[in-house]
Amino acid sequence: MSSNWEQLAADKRQRLTKTIPEQWRIEELPSDDSVIDYPRTEDILSNHELEITELSATQLVSKLASSRLSAVEVTLAFCKRAAIAQQLTNCVHEFFPEGALAQAKELDEYYARHGRPVGPLHGLPVSLKDQLRVKGYETSMGYVSFLGMYDKEDSVLTLLLRRAGAVLYVKTSVPQTLLVCETVNNIIGTTTNPRNRNWSCGGSSGGEGALLAMRGSVLGVGTDIGGSIRVPAAFNSLYGLRPSHGRLPYSKMANSMEGQETVHSVVGPIGHSIEDLRLFTMAVLEQEPWKFDSKVMPMPWRQSEANTVTAKIRSRGVTVGVYNFDGNVLPHPPVLRGIEMAINALRKNGHNVVPWTPYKHDHGCDIMNRIWAADASADVLKDINASGEPVIPNIQPLINPDAKSIGINELWEIQTQKWTYQNEYIETWREAEEQLGTELDAIIAPVAPTAVVRHGRFMYYGYSFLINLLDFTSVVIPVTFADADIDAKNETYVPASELDKAVQEEYDPEAYHGAPVAVQVIGRRLSEEKTLAVAEELARSLARNKSGSQTFSSRL
């Protein structure tokens, strides 16, 4: 059995290598820690292609819709850059430039014939996490046992992206099981962070994180049940939207623990700006996904919700709560500084920032852990064991060989506790508003306790997965970078627990120098329009502050 899984994985790696045409291959692979600037130094992409890949998605669709760029030339540029990203960071599960170029050609022909774009994403290459099915390709999702099965139909989101005019060209790497925030599996190994390959790219949408950071993609699709969109966004200095459940279509995607509905995994975009996340969301909603996926709400894009934020920016400012410590695990110094920078930027720009007291986050984390453990890993072990492959080290701690599946009535009890906790949380939000005498527009918080992690060191999911339990909308935005000269280790902190201690001990100013620092902007459930608008204002405020303040050391 074991030789079989190894053969299957080796065969897949070989097939994957062959998808990269000779002329896109890097002859001598660099040994540098950082490879993020590599595409600019090689001659695989022309200058024109480099320029294309450094435009925003919003700029690209505008140029594509007015035929200033063709779908074929844009697709070719991103395919080349994705090929480079793959060779340097190992971020791809499926790569199909030929299919993509054929699709792009059809789009160009459509444009030539009709004189207009096919949809709002006409000709835009969009990368997909390897959970989305694309007809004719595999969806291994990091399980060896899933290899060799070729999808007979698209996932609903794949289909709707095609209808909107997106070009599909790549499916990106994920960790075995999807249930951890790093990206490693027994098929392709480990995906690395292009800013420093000693760091993880995050996970589970980690391939997206690395590919987007390399600008081998301008807009990508991730999923998030515990942080899997937000952590890779944060670890790669990207923007990510974790919508609330039921906003975007998940139907016909592959998954672990399929049918688990206590906390839903959600699908959402990762990109280089809020504007691009909005472009994606609007384009998908325009396709009326609720007519294709029963879990999607019939809720078109609500511009009026975004406009309430715009109006506040013009008048008395938006009001946000903020916390930098959930009471369980203290974030590393760069993350704490990132929160401070967000507060300062907002205040300087006329907004109101108030402290938010995390409401029973330990209890919430406990509920979430019991949901994960409900079937004693039976579902994921079935798919792992089907090929004989070993369990990856990252999820070993999550798998307790003595655990037993809980019963139905225990699950219902957990679901009741979850609902009660959610209701108490929103009651706390409502009470805060009553005290403030105004709406609390969002809450700003860390995404993870660390700004990136070295491989195998991701330890605490509480900052991200609590938001999944609450099903709040969350938008990740980059704030700054760790700086060894500023972010000194806190030597006097007394950890609250063994876990807290372990996380603190992991901080090493030198090892994490230059690590991206992000925050998440959290809105109430199904508040995508509004939360994107608040996050955009935070991004604007940070940008305005940057020139004036000296938060960066010369080393960055």
Add this chain to the structure above:
Amino acid sequence: MSSNWEQLAADKRQRLTKTIPEQWRIEELPSDDSVIDYPRTEDILSNHELEITELSATQLVSKLASSRLSAVEVTLAFCKRAAIAQQLTNCVHEFFPEGALAQAKELDEYYARHGRPVGPLHGLPVSLKDQLRVKGYETSMGYVSFLGMYDKEDSVLTLLLRRAGAVLYVKTSVPQTLLVCETVNNIIGTTTNPRNRNWSCGGSSGGEGALLAMRGSVLGVGTDIGGSIRVPAAFNSLYGLRPSHGRLPYSKMANSMEGQETVHSVVGPIGHSIEDLRLFTMAVLEQEPWKFDSKVMPMPWRQSEANTVTAKIRSRGVTVGVYNFDGNVLPHPPVLRGIEMAINALRKNGHNVVPWTPYKHDHGCDIMNRIWAADASADVLKDINASGEPVIPNIQPLINPDAKSIGINELWEIQTQKWTYQNEYIETWREAEEQLGTELDAIIAPVAPTAVVRHGRFMYYGYSFLINLLDFTSVVIPVTFADADIDAKNETYVPASELDKAVQEEYDPEAYHGAPVAVQVIGRRLSEEKTLAVAEELARSLARNKSGSQTFSSRL
């Protein structure tokens, strides 16, 4: 143990009887089958009070908001009429006229002080199914073991109704467990249908059905996980809205199988017109229930959705699908005739009616049955056995002593099947629209295979509970009444199964003469505004046809 539960139940009955003041007691209880006209023949209500109780909720709030009626006089009228209804049909679990009159007095004082109503339901008495908690009263829900526990706080919906100005005065009867479509429990016994006390009032919101039919309430709150709003509405010639899950707040209500989230129970109004159902829904949404209950979507009343229907009525008509047989159990002749009347009325009024082929309803029913059986009744048996009371006969067939609870992974498998089925169903809907070249605005179908049932004869839930599985919005409207002279027994029908045969055999034209016949108007998920508008147009079309056609025999 057994003497104890009987004592507790007897004590509760005695306490309940005492809530009715002497002057509202009926000295000599009538023995007639039909008691529906009784309140008009007694002198407990004055003519003015009779008039008040025969106004619509919309008329009442208008008069209350302009102080042409006081909250106290309206409340008093409904309390009296509810007291009569209770004595004749046994439809009440909690009755608190004193509390209600005190609340009404406060509302009148508020009005006198501020010169305006407190909210959109100012002074309107609203009846509540005995699942909603009202601070200070019991919520037995038909379980003896729940007696003696007095609620410390309101359910969210109770609270929001109060904020909207509604007066709370009564909680209505339900069957033990809530899981059957008749209303019988070991505390108060059986609730009867006021049109013929040999008939069931339906269930599980059966007390609401009987009380509203008696006009002891003008607007009531029911819940529905398998037909529990729609069946009592249908059996009592009332209008009922089963909203989709997440539209109206269920938080802090009592329930059986609490925490079961595979198919959600939903809460919604039962009343005397579509206009009144709309009044209720708009009034609750105005209170922003999503800020109080995490399961409620942030979706205010969308008048634009209703307006699309109005526009179609004015132009080329609405398009509805229709089925009268789900392939499992053929409805009784009066129900089939009701469907025909709906078709004819719509066509005569310029609308488009097309046949709808039920999509795998047998498979859907099978999924639903497996969801019910998931915990082998452990949850309901726990609450039944806690007092030692026996299981009511109606649910005996649902309880299999040899059944075993399924495992977590089996539940996830069922949940996956449910989602797949839902998606296939909406795909069928979408394909129908593509073929029609227009939107399919709703589907019209039977609510149950029978127009009412004699006590203990409700056998088939498929027509109602499939809609719960799909989470479609459904509005019940009355169409006509069974007529022994028209609705002859079909003697040549060959039943498809033993169940089908048993249901057919139950039909007896004489025994069911005069039984209310209703249809449900089914819309896509979360289409409350639109589906209410289509149902309203059907009601209008039926009313227009009534004078012209001779569908009723002289006996009605």
